[in-house]
Amino acid sequence: MGKSAKQKPPPKPKKQVKPKKGRRPARALVADLSASAEPQRHLAPLAIGPASVVLDRLWSVVMSRRTADPAVSHSARLLARGTAKVAQKFGEEAVECLIEAVAGNRDAVIAESADVLYHLIVLWVASGIRPEEVWEELKRREGISGIAEKAARARDLPLAFGLETTKIP
Numbered sequence: 001m002g003k004s005a006k007q008k009p010p011p012k013p014k015k016q017v018k019p020k021k022g023r024r025p026a027r028a029l030v031a032d033l034s035a036s037a038e039p040q041r042h043l044a045p046l047a048i049g050p051a052s053v054v055l056d057r058l059w060s061v062v063m064s065r066r067t068a069d070p071a072v073s074h075s076a077r078l079l080a081r082g083t084a085k086v087a088q089k090f091g092e093e094a095v096e097c098l099i100e101a102v103a104g105n106r107d108a109v110i111a112e113s114a115d116v117l118y119h120l121i122v123l124w125v126a127s128g129i130r131p132e133e134v135w136e137e138l139k140r141r142e143g144i145s146g147i148a149e150k151a152a153r154a155r156d157l158p159l160a161f162g163l164e165t166t167k168i169p
């Protein structure tokens with residue numbers, strides 16, 4: 001056999017960007033990816049930075065469609081069906097995203113993630129939630145270990161229901 005086509009050298013790894021002093025890297029806000037077989041890449045901030053502008057704009061569009069004709073607006077049609085149906089649709093989209101992630105279909109995960117975000121925003125509108133309320137909750141959680149935050153919820157939940165124990169029966 002002859003020589004194969006000239007092979008390209010492997011791509012150079014992307015340079016890690018260090019966070020500015022006093023700021024946590026975005027990866028601290030998402031699930032611990034250290035167990036991943038893929039090398040770590042710098043992750044852009046979720047919806048705390050400029051990306052939130054896109055979601056805020058989408059929320060405004062969905063808000064404006066609340067009174068639109070359900071025959072011409074998908075958002076109006078969803079909202080007209082009620083919060084329970086909107087929540088169901090959000091759940092369906094989340095499951096579709098999970099299925100594609102498990103199957104390793106990167107492009108499909110991106111597309112399904114957009115669907116999940118859209119339907120989450122429709123759910124916020126149906127529930128009377130403004131994006132800035134969610135951004136504030138994310139800011140409140142910033143810098144708190146996910147393990148510590150989850151432990152605090154497990155401890156506080158029984159107390160919120162008037163139980164005198166931190167163990168849920």
